[in-house]
Amino acid sequence: MNRISQLAIFGLGLALFTTAALADPSTTSTPPATLAWAAQHFKDTCSSCHGADGAHPIPLPGNPPPILAGQYRDYLVQALMEYRDGQRQNIIMAPQAKALTDAQVRALAAYISSLPTPLHTLPLQEFGH
Ligand code: HEC
Numbered sequence: 001m002n003r004i005s006q007l008a009i010f011g012l013g014l015a016l017f018t019t020a021a022l023a024d025p026s027t028t029s030t031p032p033a034t035l036a037w038a039a040q041h042f043k044d045t046c047s048s049c050h051g052a053d054g055a056h057p058i059p060l061p062g063n064p065p066p067i068l069a070g071q072y073r074d075y076l077v078q079a080l081m082e083y084r085d086g087q088r089q090n091i092i093m094a095p096q097a098k099a100l101t102d103a104q105v106r107a108l109a110a111y112i113s114s115l116p117t118p119l120h121t122l123p124l125q126e127f128g129h
Helices: 003-023 034-049 073-083 093-097 102-113
Strands: none
Touching: 034 102, 073 093, 093 102
């Protein structure tokens, strides 16, 4: 085999390898919205304010982040979609939700609602009933 055909074969191999790498979903920019993705995203992005366990938020003066752990899943979905779409306006949360897809919102909500929670329902007597 001469040098030219060796180069041609190498080039073809490289092209095939690159095509395969681009087609592999693990190398695309939007990862699949799994629970594992949600756990990692929460750790990387949300935990700095809401706490690593979602139950111990930082005491941000003026606008303290709420406890999220164990919150109802449908409530979390709605809150995140409203921040994202502008129906619920908050200067801190809007950029956090901005780039989330519907599937990512649902995965985050499923993950967060599964976390052990200190949230509880107060007895009605506490409201004077
Ligand atoms: C820089 C701090 C910060 C980060 C980071 C952050 N949040 Fe928040 N979050 C807040 C604050 C502050 C609020 C309260 C906003 C308000 O008053 O509406 C909030 C509110 C929320 C609410 C509404 C809860 C409720 O009880 O209504 C949800 C849901 C939420 N955050 C989810 C997330 C998720 C998911 C992430 C990561 C993608 C995240 N947050 C990242 C500060 C943060």
